[in-house]
Amino acid sequence: MIITKMALPRRTFLRGLGAVVALPVLDAMVPALSAAQTAARPAVPRLGFVYAPNGSFLPNFFPQQVGRQFELTPVLKPLESVRDRIVVVSGLANKGAENLSEGGGVHTRIGAAWLSGTRPKKTEGTDIEAGTSIDQIAAAQIGRDTPLQSLQITLDHDIIVGSCENGYSCVYQHTFSWKSPTTPMPMESNPRSVFERLFGEGGTAAERMARLRQDRSVLDLAKGDMARLRRRLGLKDRSTVDDYLTAVRDVELRIQRAERSTDPTRLPDMPAPVGVPDSWDEHAKLMFDLTLLAYQADITRVVAFQISRELNGRAYPWIGVPDGHHSVSHHQLDPEKITKATKINAYHMSLFARLLERMRDTPDGDGSLLDHSLMMYGTGMGDSDHHTPVNIPTVLAGGACGRLDAGRFVQYPADTPMMNLGMTVLDKVGVQVERVGDSTGRLANL
């Protein structure tokens, strides 16, 4: 809504009277950015994190052969066309996520710890606490110059009610992106809302400028209201006031960034999606397409994408798995369950592969979008039957502006902290930090 100087054509909303047609609609729209428009821009790194729940049957994930000659296992098979652009990583663990004294709640812990290496605090109340995740550490730096610092997407449209998992707040399952240990970044499931965050409501440039000015003055006056309120409160209650003011300031900053941006031709020619598609498959593809557009138009450089939350029991009848994902993930070495769980894992991977292919085919500066991106695909747990955060299946993809030597399967010693990879990922996009979660260093040979 806040993007200025981006010519979202009026006909976007008018074309064909009822242009908001059935989905998916984006396929035809993606090449809309010509190379000429983007060539002038120096390459900037993009970063993405894609999460798939409930672990894997590891022999169907990790190749036997280490190095460049690695074979494509059933789960990796969908990545065939981008085989030379990926690095499969084994040996990583998030040991810090486990705590034997806290009992059940493994899904919550390993999901919330995926990008922070930090065990979430066990509470169902409002005193939630986890670790700042690496996507947000990166966003604070490489997201500063884009209209959106980062984007959070989920495909879970239903919100769980009741108890989530054994005394842990549902919020730990609803997002893995944490701006600070106490500030989760909510994930958006409605394509329409994602579209509006990226491209706004439309209208002419003048109209959009007017709306920006208006938003600024609304925020100004709202700050005044809050300041008056603050005087009536005790010290302790002022933290909520500060949260409000921080949120307001963040939006103001975003408006400023939008006003500063000078590139007027970055918008694709696409209609706004109407809502959540009936078909999960369409929903997934549409959300990945929006991710692509966000990178392509340089509206954001950091995306956190949750294919599904931990513990999800969704059935996938359209790929031949009418059983719930979570229950088949506990395969108990039953070949039928392993086959089904693997089908789901491979299906999730195929969605990621589709995104990578499109990024590869999208020109960006002196190369392709994929050349300039670093994408990390993974899950919180290793073997899905044991549900432990050990030997976590991980795939890196993209060129990272020449910093990733791809086309390999790399094995690290067992129980190498996941956040050592986190440090390495941050390195590759030029973000320097001392330590993340339980990290002990950086990964060699990546």
Next chain:
Amino acid sequence: MKHRGASVLGLLGIGVTLCVAATPVRARQQPDSARPPATVPAKSPQQILLDRYCVSCHNDRLKTGGLTLAPLDLADVGAHTETWEKVVRKLRGGLMPPAGLPRPDETTSVGFVTWLETALDRAAAARPNPGRTETFHRLNRAEYRNAVRDVLALEIDVDSLLPADTASHGFDNVAGGIKLSESLMERYLLAARQISRSAVGSPPAAPVAQTHKISPAIPQDVHIEGLPFGTRGGALVQHFFPQDAEYVFRFELANTTAGADLEFLLDGERLKQFSVNRGQRSVDADGNEINEKLEVRLPVKAGRREVAAAFLGGSPPIAEANRRPFLNPTVSRPAAAALRSITVTGPFDATGAGDTASRRRIFSCRPRAMGDATSCATTILSGLARRAYRRPVESADIETLLLAYRAGAADAGFERGIERALQQLLVSPEYLFRLEVDPPGAAVGANYRISDLELASRLSFFLWSSVPDDELLEVASRRQLRDPAALERQVRRMLADPKSGALTNNFVGQWLRLRNLESASPSEVLFPDFDDGLKAGFKRETELFFDSILRENRSVLDLLSADYTFVNDRVARHYGIPNVNGSHFRRVTLPDKQRQGLLGQGSILTITSHPVRTSPVFRGKWILDNVLGTPPPPPPPNVPPLAERTGVYADRQPSMRERMSEHRSNPVCASCHAMIDPLGFGLEQFDPVGRRREVDELYKPIDASGVLPDGTRFNGAAELNAALLRRPDRFVTTLTERLLTYALGRGLEPYDMPAVRAIVRASADSRYSLQSIMLGIVNSLPFQHRRVSS
């Protein structure tokens, strides 16, 4: 033993005058004839009982379950309320001592727990603690929608405007569950702009196309409630038309090979009939049907209207679902034409803002002369802000809104000014947050009674999930709401108002986890006739059922045992109830005792099942959580998988019971599953989608016998219900705890339990009628008081 227990009470050293008000009725009914003995016994009978049955495990050395009772002083339970409340819960639920270990007889056990509760209640009465609700209580999504409806007379599609709220303590109205973030603030800004625009009736930035999709899983071969008789399928949607203007209506069909006649209605009036002829079907590259011709452009007056379309001609002689029961419509489309979406695009050639309910509500005056505009704007904004901020407005409130008004008015006149001021109002912290502020000068840690206006807000958000109306605000402004009679009048009035349906949506939807029905996905292979129509029917059944308990002020025990429910033809067919025709829901008496009450409803039975089989574990846990109020502890870490296919089952599939028995043969699992599984067995007569069954997946006769944690045996759902209700206070306490959590918007603490018990006891006189429980909550200490932060 008991009379000596009473004697110990006399020795606790708590002044009688302090306790009178809080002494529970039941405590007084205890046979406490004996006078205090002259000397203090070395050990009280309670202590003896505790030592004999509890401390043998819960001592300093063993600390079984992380608990030791040895060092605690029974004479001063107030010093360890948290631990003792846990003890009460375990004993009330009949969970301790665990099965297999020696237990006192039930009378003794109940006597002890009653004594303990009485002691806890006395301690609480001496030092009452109302707890502290959060100062800032952000309106959740449902509350935001209802507030806009009640302030601006505007219905909004809030799901497309705001993200969902995260639940804490089981409810998404618990304050502070999720913090205000940049992205949420941004959504609030955008929502405020779109809402103020719609309310005032200004044109949108550009004509907008809005598509109402119809799930392919909703059957299109039967009559749909609300559409004309003699039609089948189609859909009926509410659409908001922002201006008096022309709009384009477009209908997308599927399966038109056989031809179809589609009728288009606006607010019930037939406007157009489309005929799709055989052979004109066109399909695009993806296999989607294209029906370009089903489009019409019409002038429509602004406001909220009902857009409908339906196929002429009744259902086929044999309903598709019956004829081809092996095909789920999501797998294979029905033979008859089906409506997939209705798209409304506009406005075009607008002639004005029109006369909508919102405009009538907002424009209570019109500026007649030039100098008049500001005073009229002040009148308008004062009225709206009073409702939106839920209190009398102050000059500073109006000043902010007038600043916004002037900016808008300078751009584009009076109405634009009001629109800008509305946008401002909708992002004001005074609107977005319910505020409860300590009174000036209140001592740290002191309790105080909240103001009448704060009470009015608590009441309306509890009963309506919305802002107070004029009458409630009026009573509160006159400071009369604290008068118990006036308060009760308001509660009865508000419960009678249709707005109290919010309780069903928001409270019941979350307490019973009905909302999880949305994501239930029974196997299409095993349950081919399970579709969204049935899912929606299940939800409606349970909602209407709860609603009837509330409106008819029935006993909450009826929730488990009522001999009636609500069905339409689809649900009735599923349940095997004959002679129910038509798509509307009606009340029916249930002759099948197994089917009676919530536990016999398809909604609950489906959300507690796996896609392919029932889950006695889920069902048992649901009962422990929501009926008995004793949630089992989480499973221990690193549980080994069930060794399903080893040894004895090598040559055959184990039965459900055999598989579950492995839970109990493993000592790590047994301690909890011995409580959980047998409860779930009682519902084994219902399959994963809530149909009655006589045999299980392996065609073995169902064994529905089980046992409650307290040892009560039962066979089948009817006896299970009776066993659950044998001691009704357990269920009533659970319901009261959940309702109080929802009403306060905070999690309950051990110090809230005396208030819960008082509400339960007081409602016993009316046989636990739902309204008496709600009144008890409204009159309770935590609902009317708050503690200053320390």
